[in-house]
Amino acid sequence: MSSIDAIGGTALGGTLYGIGVGPGDISYLTLRAAALVRDVDVIAFFAKRGLQGNARGIVDPLIAPHRDELRLEYPVTNEIPPEDPSYQEQISRFYEESVEMLAALLRQGKSVGLLAEGDPFFYGSFMHMWRRLEAIFPLEVVPGVTGMSGCWTRANAPITWGNDILSVLPGTLGEEQLTRRLAETDAAVIMKVGKNLAKVRRAVEAAGLLSRALYVERGTMRGEQIMPLSECPDGNGPYFSMVLIPGQGRRL
Structure with missing residues (x-):
């Protein structure tokens, strides 16, 4: 065709x-x-x-x-x-x-x-x-x-550079496992945040990535919100929310 x-x-x-x-x-x-x-x-x-x-x-x-x-x-x-x-x-x-x-x-x-x-x-x-x-x-x-592509584009956040490894993680993972996987990767997208927001933020901070983590809510939709994860209000996020951690690989 x-x-x-x-x-x-x-x-x-x-x-x-x-x-x-x-x-x-x-x-x-x-x-x-x-x-x-x-x-x-x-x-x-x-x-x-x-x-x-x-x-x-x-x-x-x-x-x-x-x-x-x-x-x-x-x-x-x-x-x-x-x-x-x-x-x-x-x-x-x-x-x-x-x-x-x-x-x-x-x-x-x-x-x-x-x-x-x-x-x-x-x-x-x-x-x-x-x-x-x-x-x-x-x-x-x-x-x-994909939702993650729409979100990192709207956040003006190139997600991977050079040989960066991107991990896509569900926020439903246990906190310890989430922390470990975040610490082992160069860039990450955390999906299914919603009710897991507090746990996700703790895991991101424990992995030493809070300074470059972004929170995106309803990306590309009406009511879109984009902010540093560190400034995200306490409580649960909506179903359509995710956390982005852009890579920092080689930039020519």
Whole structure:
């Protein structure tokens, strides 16, 4: 498929499209993503109970009235820890039910665009659908700008230089493990900060990196905030928050 065909390509029936919608600002959508959002028979998206869903909100200006949509509503998100057996049981069942709903549409010959915040293959629920469906139905993954890329760009913070090693760490790690991994790397992105903000800040300080750590909240979105981590207020951060530690490698 040529790049020109990809830009204007028509969605194929019976195909699942994992559409990366970027970090929050609709202008960061790729041409391919925007074309598919407009063209697929059904727009599918994950959402927290009572909320629109961030991925769905990003592409809202592209959705014409009366489009067919499939809302996949999480039974639980951050109410209980992910390691809790109840969480794992509920989420596993939810993914199986979601797969069945998507498969039913695909068997009807419909093209389905499953939206994914950032990039579909980076810390996203789409991967759980991909793992279960990619051997059964035609499937195309459309890459998107990751949340971390959007955040370090908005923070005007080049993240790696020369031979810097970048580590991407979940803030859900234990404090000791987080501290150790931070001390061993040149540059870092800490995701899933949210309720782990205080622990993350302690780990960053213990690793001797607080002086160059940045806190980014809702990067590229409405309500964006960027500040040194050392100046971040006490308390929990929102779901869309992360900590950046730019590298200091060789600069020519």
